[in-house]
Amino acid sequence: MNTYDIHIKNGEVIDGTGAPKFKSDIVVDKGKIIGVFPPNHDDVREKSEKHFLSSFKARNTINAEGKIISPGFIDVHTHDDHNVFSDPSMTCKISQGVTTCIVGNCGISLAPFSYKGDVPAPIALLGKSDNFKFPRVKDYVDEFNNNPSTVNVALLTGHSMLRVEAMKGEFDRPANSKEINQMIDNLMLAVEDGSIGMSTGLAYPAANAAPTNEIIELVKILPKMNGVFTTHMRNEAIDVIKSVKETIEICSSTKVRTIISHHKCAGRDNWGKSKETLKLINEAKQNNFLDLDCYPYTASSTMLLKSFVKRADKVLVTWSDNYPDVSGQDLNDLADNFGLTIDETIDKLYPAGAIYFQMGDDDLNRILKFDGSMVGSDGIPGDRHPHPRLWGTFPRVLGKYSREMKLFPLEEAVYKMTGKSASVFGLEKRGTINIGNFADLVIFNPDTVIDKASYQSPMLHADGIENVFVNGKMVWQNNLSTENRPGMFLEGKKFN
Numbered sequence: 001m002n003t004y005d006i007h008i009k010n011g012e013v014i015d016g017t018g019a020p021k022f023k024s025d026i027v028v029d030k031g032k033i034i035g036v037f038p039p040n041h042d043d044v045r046e047k048s049e050k051h052f053l054s055s056f057k058a059r060n061t062i063n064a065e066g067k068i069i070s071p072g073f074i075d076v077h078t079h080d081d082h083n084v085f086s087d088p089s090m091t092c093k094i095s096q097g098v099t100t101c102i103v104g105n106c107g108i109s110l111a112p113f114s115y116k117g118d119v120p121a122p123i124a125l126l127g128k129s130d131n132f133k134f135p136r137v138k139d140y141v142d143e144f145n146n147n148p149s150t151v152n153v154a155l156l157t158g159h160s161m162l163r164v165e166a167m168k169g170e171f172d173r174p175a176n177s178k179e180i181n182q183m184i185d186n187l188m189l190a191v192e193d194g195s196i197g198m199s200t201g202l203a204y205p206a207a208n209a210a211p212t213n214e215i216i217e218l219v220k221i222l223p224k225m226n227g228v229f230t231t232h233m234r235n236e237a238i239d240v241i242k243s244v245k246e247t248i249e250i251c252s253s254t255k256v257r258t259i260i261s262h263h264k265c266a267g268r269d270n271w272g273k274s275k276e277t278l279k280l281i282n283e284a285k286q287n288n289f290l291d292l293d294c295y296p297y298t299a300s301s302t303m304l305l306k307s308f309v310k311r312a313d314k315v316l317v318t319w320s321d322n323y324p325d326v327s328g329q330d331l332n333d334l335a336d337n338f339g340l341t342i343d344e345t346i347d348k349l350y351p352a353g354a355i356y357f358q359m360g361d362d363d364l365n366r367i368l369k370f371d372g373s374m375v376g377s378d379g380i381p382g383d384r385h386p387h388p389r390l391w392g393t394f395p396r397v398l399g400k401y402s403r404e405m406k407l408f409p410l411e412e413a414v415y416k417m418t419g420k421s422a423s424v425f426g427l428e429k430r431g432t433i434n435i436g437n438f439a440d441l442v443i444f445n446p447d448t449v450i451d452k453a454s455y456q457s458p459m460l461h462a463d464g465i466e467n468v469f470v471n472g473k474m475v476w477q478n479n480l481s482t483e484n485r486p487g488m489f490l491e492g493k494k495f496n
C-alpha cells in the first residue's frame with residue numbers, strides 16, 4: 001500500500017476557477033495535489049476514486065467537515081520584498097491563507113538596485129538603505145532560495161529603481177534616450193533573472209516626471225519576454241479618469257498584460273468616478289489584457305506626504321523615524337499638541353508613514369465586484385502601526401464582502417484571490433485545485449472567517465483560517481505558524 005503525505009477528508013472544495021463548490025477528498029504527496037474528485041464523474045470514475053481512496057495510507061489525515069478547501073490565496077499586491085527575510089514566518093499573510101506574495105509593486109522593488117545616494121519617496125517604504133543589497137534580481141533570488149519564507153514569492157521590477165539608478169538620482173525630469181536604453185537593458189536582465197515584469201509608481205516623486213512615452217518605451221519589451229506591467233497610476237484622485245486613459249494608452253499601444261494597482265477614487269470630490277473608470281476599463285478589456293487589483297478598505301496608506309494629506313478626511317500616522325511614539329495617532333491631534341500647522345507637523349515627522357481616510361464605500365464595492373478585479377492587500381509590513389489591510393484583507397473579502405454583504409458568492413471571492421490571479425500573473429500550476437498543481441491550500445470555516453485587524457488594533461490575525469499548506473507543507477495550524485519554510489521563488493510562466 002502506498003503512503004502519501006496528506007489526506008483531507010469530508011470538506012467542500014472551491015477549486016479557484018469560479019465553479020460551484022463540490023464535496024471531495026484531496027490527496028497531496030511530494031508537494032503536489034495528486035487526488036481530487038470533481039462532481040459529475042461517471043460510474044467508472046467513481047469506482048476508481050473509491051479504489052484510489054482505499055488504496056493508500058496518509059501520514060497526515062485532516063478532517064475538514066464543514067470547512068472549505070480552496071487554493072492558497074495569492075496576494076497580488078505587496079511590499080513584502082524585505083519582510084520575507086526579516087520575518088520568514090510571514091505570519092501576517094499565512095494567517096489570512098495567503099500562500100504567494102507578489103512583491104515589487106508601486107515602482108519600488110528591493111532588486112535590482114545598487115544606487116547609493118539619497119533616494120526619493122516612496123523607496124523608504126522598503127526599509128533602510130542596508131536592505132538594498134541586490135544589484136541584480138538573481139542576487140535576490142539566491143538570497144530567497146537560501147533563506148526561504150513560508151510563502152512563495154514572485155518579483156516585479158520597480159520602474160523607480162531603474163529610473164533612480166539610470167538617472168543617478170536626478171529623478172525630477174524625463175529620462176533621456178541614453179538613460180531609457182540603460183533602463184531597458186536593466187529591465188531585460190531583471191526579467192531574464194526571474195522577475196515577472198515591471199511596476200510603476202507614477203504618483204510618487206521618484207517617477208512623477210516620467211512622461212507616458214518613457215513608460216511605453218520600457219514596457220513594450222515585456223510582451224515578448226512574457227512579462228506583466230502593473231501600475232500605481234499617476235493620479236488616483238481628481239485626474240483618476242485621465243490616469244486610466246493613460247494606462248489604457250500604454251496597454252493598447254504595447255499589448256502588454258496590464259494591471260491597475262489598488263484601483264480607487266481618492267478624495268470626496270472624486271467619489272463616484274469609478275463608474276466611469278470601470279466603464280473605460282471594461283471597454284479596453286475587449287481588445288487588451290487589462291485587469292486591476294484592490295483592497296477592501298476605504299482608507300489608503302503610504303508615506304506621509306503633503307499632497308496626500310490635503311484630500312483626506314482624516315490622517316493617522318503609522319510611523320515616524322524622528323518620533324516613533326506618534327504611531328497610531330491622528331495628524332490633527334499631533335499638530336495641536338506640537339502647536340504647529342499641519343505642514344509644519346509633516347516636516348517635523350518626515351520621513352513618516354500615514355493612513356488616509358479618503359475613499360467611499362460605493363466606489364469600493366463597485367471596484368471589488370468588478371469582473372476584472374483581483375484582491376491584493378498593499379500591506380506595508382515595516383510600519384509600527386500598519387494599516388489593517390496587512391493582516392485582514394483576504395478574510396475580510398470572504399467574511400464581510402461575500403458572506404455578510406453578499407457582494408458576490410464565495411466561489412467568486414476565492415476566484416479573485418486564486419485562479420484569476422495566477423492566470424493574470426502567469427503563475428503556473430498555482431491558483432486552482434487540480435491534479436498535478438502545487439499543493440498551496442487553505443482550509444477555512446465559511447461561517448466564521450473574518451478579519452480582526454482594525455485601525456486601532458491592526459496586528460490581529462483573522463478568525464476562521466484553520467490550516468494553510470504551501471507546496472504540500474503545513475505552515476499554519478491552531479492559529480500558529482509552524483517551523484516549515486517551504487516557499488519557492490516563482491519566475492512566472494512563459495505566456496506564448
Ligand SMILES: [Zn+2]
Pocket residue numbers: 105106201232261262
Ligand atoms: Zn501603490
